[in-house]
Amino acid sequence: MRASRMSAGWQIFALPAAVSSLTDANFYGQSPPVYPSPQGKGSGTWAGAYVNARDLVDQMTLDEKVNITRGFTSSDNVCAGNSGSVPRLQWPGMCLHDAGNGVRATDMVNAYASGIHVGASWDRNLTYQRGYFMGKEFKDKGVNVALGPNAGPLGRIPLGGRNWEGFSVDPYLAGQLVAETIVGHQDAGAIANLKHFVGNEQETLRRPYHGVEAASTNIDDKTMHELYAWPFMDGVHAGVGSIMCSYNRVNNSYGCQNSKLMNGILKTELSFDGFVVADWNGQHSGVGSALAGLDMVMPLGGYWGDNLTEAVRNGSVPESRVADMANRYDTTDFATPGFGMKNLTEPHEAVDARDPQSKPIILEGAIAGHVLVKNENSTLPFKKPPKMISIYGYDATVPATKNTDILFQLGYNVQPEMAQAVLGTEGVRFDQAAKGGTIVTGGRAAANSPAYINDPLSALSQRAALDDTWVNWDLTSFNPDVNGASEACLVFINAMATEGWDRIGLHDDFSDGLVLNVAAKCSNTIVVIHAAGIRLVDQWIDHPNVTATIIAHLPGQDSGQALVKLLYGEAGFSGKLPYTLARNESDYHPYLPCNRTPDDYFPQCDFTEGVYIDYRDFDARNTTPRFEFGFGLSYTSFEYSSLSVDVSDLSPTTCRSGDNEIWDIVANVQATVTNTGSVEGAEVAQLYLAIPNSPPKQLRGFDKVALDPEESAPVTFELTRRDFSVWDVVTQKWQIQEGDYTIFVGASSRDIRLTHNLKI
């Protein structure tokens, strides 16, 4: 397989781009060449930035230009990357720093809810506010480029170690929330970085090691556009300033030297005017990456630096390409890059970046991503303060140490690439649960630094003090004693995930056993799962004594307080699952990361399932999930009525990705949602569309509305031309096909309340 792929790839390299960009079986797994690299145009919202940048870059010598395309170590700050500077022109360079859920590895910042939690909130406004206040923290710390949000991985495999960093496995939901985050960051004055472009769907074999190349993510052109590149399209449309190319190979060409991806999709199709930065140490060629559209290398000089200067001098890389790299950086003045990002172990002035106005946003965000999946006999909220509660499980309290990298809670830290390349995932074992304490974030690059952690036990104890509730706890026993007078037993477990490793399963025996042991003795057992990804519940969800279950995801620093508000009914549940929660591992296709055999030096990951992942696959196969995509209970109930569909200009047409018309609103859909229960609550109304020759349903709209009892309000969905289109691989255009379409509006992907058929 290896030999034929390699030789086929070589032949294709000689074909003209127009021919080689066709996708058919013969081209599967090959990345066609797209050259030369388009110059940034600086149009639209970019015009001002480009004028400034060009003025500055025009004055730079070749050496100066080359110098700012690469990273340097700094003794002044701990930024993940520092670009070169041009002191002669008073340009200070840039600090680039992680990550998508808050400023990492520093002090005096906030830990916001993580991506998966934000996805579960389905709340555009909260997502924008989070993006804004987080962006302000980056800016106030002197971080020019915030290395988030993350839409790659999307979540092809439920075991993916970094799925929690992103918002959802659904490209529409991910794209909407990515756009809100980007606008929020950039309104606050930090440049956003949308990553990892593209196909970084697993941690296993994500990078080359010891002669084994990184796995090649083999994605066909249709799947690329309709699934994996979709949220990146939203990000570019939202004006993202930078994009990070990915570690993996894509169709057998490394992400950071892949001309089809950077010159082709980003810079030609989407007219992306910002810069592409390589993931850290993810550059594998000098001339090749420059010509393929890479604009910055991190954390050091990679294959550039003096070599890039030499490549320009000997004619291998045009100087205009290097100028284009530099023109793409936003050169607007920033204070000293990284001034608030000092080495924490040395004496330093702690720059407090926390805006008091962010406080309610952080708490609301923490509340909004909790998903209630079981609530027998309305056990929640507590009707009156319980006289006695009992608390169990390692996840109820803070870890013994608060340090800058939550990964150490796992008590396991090896170089993941080394272990995985040599041993494969099976060789890497760590506990699926972080038993050292409650988790409010996942691990590594996107882990954030909490100002404090308000943990469940402390928050419940504070509340108990107000109500004179008696609290028992045992956070270590596997089979704890239960005081027979307990009115409620709360069991806290978690599912940890981190960059660098894929997870080894979706549940663990210890945690499941603990739930069952408590449930055997306590008739009102409430399970709370902090989850950095999908966590199965079938081992105990039907147990009659498990009365309620909360998927608490990764709430950030206000975790305990948010939970207490929900348990006591001071806030309602409004979160819905941004993924499918299956009954069994084997219900997911694919489930495992792809791996290598011992003599395979060019591992291949064929994404043969195409666009059929998560609910698209469950629907197509008619597999019953435990809890479907978009599902979540509330303390109240909602009725849907009065669907109206107002269609304009919806005819069979084609459109290029970069055409403005692709964003035209071609259908306005409205429905009425009524709160039919007795308490206030917020509902996430969802719109799914059945498109011919596509999965049975695809999310194409959502609207969250807060309602008092008996109150009604409209929910509205604006569908664009892209929302009705499929990607046509022959014409390389978005196409609205002739045929029958169905619009579904409902409370989840399987709780459809209103339907409208449409013929185009």
Ligand code: BGC
């Ligand atoms: C991660 C990126 C991160 C970078 C800088 C890489 O290992 O993949 O997401 O932004 O490191 O820390």
